[in-house]
Structures are given as structure tokens and as C-alpha cells.
Amino acid sequence: MFEEVPGAIESKVLDGLARIATVMKGETWQVAGEMGLTPTQVQILKLLHLRSQEVVRMSEVARELSVTPATASDAVGALIRKGLVARTLSPQDARAFVLTLTEAGAAQANRLVQWPASLLEAAGTLAPGEQAAMTRCLIKMIRSLQEQGQILPARMCVNCRYFRPHSYPGSNTPHHCAFVDAPFGDRNLRVECPDYERAEPQLADRNWSTFIRAQSQSDSSL
Ligand code: SF4
Incomplete structure (x- = not known):
């Protein structure tokens, strides 16, 4: 009954991770909806929060999020219009723009990087x-x-x-x-x-x- 089919255990591991990822995505959608943000915009705010000590260029956003440059550019543009992200010329390279969080963006990002209590509780059940x-x-x-x-x-x-x-x-x-x-x-x-x-x-x-x-x-x- 439990004879091993090649790849079956690996699939089971991935099935489990996918179940958890579904909850994570659902939580992200909910918070994003409350803030009026798309999931890509949420990811950009989180990225800029995590890299707040570094220079983050537009091209890096697309690579980090595994989205096209056009998608990254649209999402960054929307965040700039919302007053959450600022785009300035790089001090190191006058042809490149760098992205930083505004004060309002930092406040939203702080909230976004907190994991929901339900997921923390689930991780806390592990010894x-x-x-x-x-x-x-x-x-x-x-x-x-x-x-x-x-x-x-x-x-x-x-x-x-x-x-x-x-x-x-x-x-x-x-x-x-x-x-x-x-x-x-x-x-x-x-x-x-x-x-x-x-x-x-x-x-x-x-x-x-x-x-x-x-x-x-x-x-x-x-
Ligand atoms: S700085 Fe220290 S804790 Fe952070 S990734 Fe490097 S080794 Fe790990």
C-alpha cells in the first residue's frame, strides 16, 4: 500500500509546502487589500524594508521579485504616486535611479513584515x-x-x-x-x-x- 513510487515523497513534501503557501498568499492578499496594494507592491515594500541600509536599483527589484522590468516599473510607479516610495538619482551613478521608502512607506512596510499570528502559532507548534x-x-x-x-x-x-x-x-x-x-x-x-x-x-x-x-x-x- 505504501510502496514507493519514484518522486512520490518529493511530491508530498511539495504538496505540504503548497498548503502553507496558500495560507501565506491568502494573508498577504488580505493585508494588501486593506492597504489598497497589489501583491507585487507589497513585495516591493517588504524588499525595500529589508534592504533599507542598501542602495536598491530599479533593475534589482525586477530580478528579486522574478517579474518583468515592465511589471516592476508599473508597481514602483504606483507606489511613488501613493507617496510610499521615493525614486532619486544614485549618488554613485548619475544614470541610475535608487528606490527608498518614504516615512509613510516605512510605516506600511513595518506592518507588512510581521507574520500573522496564525502562521506564527503554527510554526510554534514545532519543538x-x-x-x-x-x-x-x-x-x-x-x-x-x-x-x-x-x-x-x-x-x-x-x-x-x-x-x-x-x-x-x-x-x-x-x-x-x-x-x-x-x-x-x-x-x-x-x-x-x-x-x-x-x-x-x-x-x-x-x-x-x-x-x-x-x-x-x-x-x-x-
Ligand atoms: S550576518 Fe551573521 S546572522 Fe546574518 S547572514 Fe551573515 S552569518 Fe548569518
Whole structure:
């Protein structure tokens, strides 16, 4: 009855993620509707919030959201007319525009980046070990999508130049973040970090090998 059909387990995992994504999308639509925003406009406000310390160009918005430049331009134009986003010439390149949140845009973005209580409650039903395992699983899948060129490199620890995986073997907090100069465990691995800086490809590959190798060893000892 439970004989394995090739791909069946993978499909089941994706079915589960799709169920959760449906709730996330529904919540986003609801908040977006209350604010009079489209989902693309919501994503742009969230992006500018997360990158508030950086220069964000128009071309990056399209790439980050995986939409066409025309779609990104329309959505940004609407946000500018609503007074939520400002477009100014780049101080580094007089031919490029950079985007920032206005005060009103920052206030809306602050609300948008809060996850709804129902989803936080669902994530909170996981035990600490399950949360750590889930975080590792998601990071693996996100990295695979990066490798396939389906998404841009995420701002997560395993891509970051400050990440020192398994610096303290055998500890509950085996990794080290050189940005804050502190150890941390798998539960605190970030998938969207405001302090992230992209690692050189060689360092990212080396870190990934260390991260995965130590993981396989601890899994095989279970
Ligand atoms: S700066 Fe952020 S992404 Fe980089 S290692 Fe530290 S916590 Fe992770």
C-alpha cells in the first residue's frame, strides 16, 4: 500500500509546502487589500524594508521579485504616486535611479513584515529540534533552487561571508557569526538577514561543504 513510487515523497513534501503557501498568499492578499496594494507592491515594500541600509536599483527589484522590468516599473510607479516610495538619482551613478521608502512607506512596510499570528502559532507548534531541522531543510531546498538558477542567492547564513559553520563542534551553538561575533545554532540560521553580505563563491562553497558534511555525520549517528 505504501510502496514507493519514484518522486512520490518529493511530491508530498511539495504538496505540504503548497498548503502553507496558500495560507501565506491568502494573508498577504488580505493585508494588501486593506492597504489598497497589489501583491507585487507589497513585495516591493517588504524588499525595500529589508534592504533599507542598501542602495536598491530599479533593475534589482525586477530580478528579486522574478517579474518583468515592465511589471516592476508599473508597481514602483504606483507606489511613488501613493507617496510610499521615493525614486532619486544614485549618488554613485548619475544614470541610475535608487528606490527608498518614504516615512509613510516605512510605516506600511513595518506592518507588512510581521507574520500573522496564525502562521506564527503554527510554526510554534514545532519543538525546538523540529524548528532547527525544518530550518535546515528549507535552507537546503532554497540553495538547490539557487544552484538551478531559479532564484537569486538568498540573504541567508550559508551564502554569507560572515558565516563560520561548525566552528564549535559538539556544541548546541556550533556556528559563528563574525558580524556580531557570537556563536549560534541551527534554529537561528537566517534565511533573510539584514546584516548579510555575500560570500565569494569559493568561500560559500567551502562553507556549504562544511555545513552539510557535519550535518550528515550527526544524522548518521541518530
Ligand atoms: S550576518 Fe546574518 S547572514 Fe551573515 S552569518 Fe551573521 S546572522 Fe548569518
